[in-house]
Amino acid sequence: MTEAPDKIRALTWSAQRNIWSDAFGRLATRCLQIILVIIVATGLVFAMTQLSLVVIPVVLALIVASAIYPLLELMRRHGVPSILATWIALVAIIVILGLVVWLIVNAVQNQVDDLAKQATAGIRQLQDFAKDGPFHITDDQIQKGLDSAVDFVKSASFASGAFAGVSAAGSFVTGLALFVVVLFFFMKDGPKIWAFMERPFTGEQFERAQRIGEKTVSTFGGYIRGTATVALVDSVGIGIGLFALGVPLALPLSVIVFLSAFVPLVGATVAGILAALVALVANGLVPAIIVVIIVIVVNQLEGNFLQPVVMARSLSLHPLVVLIALTAGTIVGGIIGAVLAVPIAAVAWGIVTIWNGPDRPAEFARQKRLEPKM
Structure with a gap:
């Protein structure tokens, strides 16, 4: 008499297992995991925005x-x-x-x-x-x-x-x-x-925590030092042009160029446009056009020659990733978010690359096939 209920339970368990182990069940499980990760990430972002001070x-x-x-x-x-x-x-x-x-x-x-x-x-x-x-x-x-x-x-x-x-x-x-x-x-x-x-960790987890700490400090430090170098070149190059043209407030505008360069891709360009507007109002159309040309030339020289050398080790991110991180940071935290988004993204990727060892990235980040040559 007890065999029938046991068989029923076994069949029920087998059916439930089949439901979650087939292709659609695995897809549903993955979707639930993604939803939980999104909920946790949203909660963390919300908490950080509330405690932004x-x-x-x-x-x-x-x-x-x-x-x-x-x-x-x-x-x-x-x-x-x-x-x-x-x-x-x-x-x-x-x-x-x-x-x-x-x-x-x-x-x-x-x-x-x-x-x-x-x-x-x-x-x-x-x-x-x-x-x-x-x-x-x-x-x-x-x-x-x-x-x-x-x-x-x-x-x-x-x-x-x-x-x-x-x-x-x-x-x-x-x-x-x-x-x-x-x-x-x-x-x-x-x-x-x-x-x-690091005290709660032992063994392999302790070694991973040490690697994360070293990677975080080296990435943050390298990013700031590299960005400061690039920003200084932008500031000096554009500043010399402003002084030569007699644009008012050349020194403050040069400092603005330096500070805005910490916002990747767009910061120095926006500051250069501001300098061009000041030149347009104070000096006329021709000096403003010259300022625009100076900004374009300096940005092209910096972006094609200096930045790849200075930032190669500290910021191994594709420009598309930088742009997405910059946009997300701006939406979440405004100007400060735009400044912090890229170095935080660089640190996150750096941690992924040393997750299982100094030269062993996390499993999902390992190269599976040869990249096509451009």
């Missing part, structure tokens, strides 16, 4: 500490105490940033009057071109546009935007303070912090 300074501090790590190790190997080396590096960073800000403010203050006069003349030229050129814009249309701008400034939307700007400034100061504190401890006790995080 903490996450962003910590990640930035980790990147800067990774970039400055070789200098710290050099000082320690020459007998400088760890705490003294940390303070020297931190003070040097603060002094350099303060000097850059002072140079920008001083340049703006010295040239603001001349820029205002040149901008006024340039705007008049643009108005004349708008009226007499192919667009045939009338004075009434121009005045309506100006009136709309004035009305917006007086509106509640502008006031709320100004209040939001004050709130953002407060968040920036808080994040900056947190960044400095975290950066100090990362530079001082970075290896100890990672060693503490």
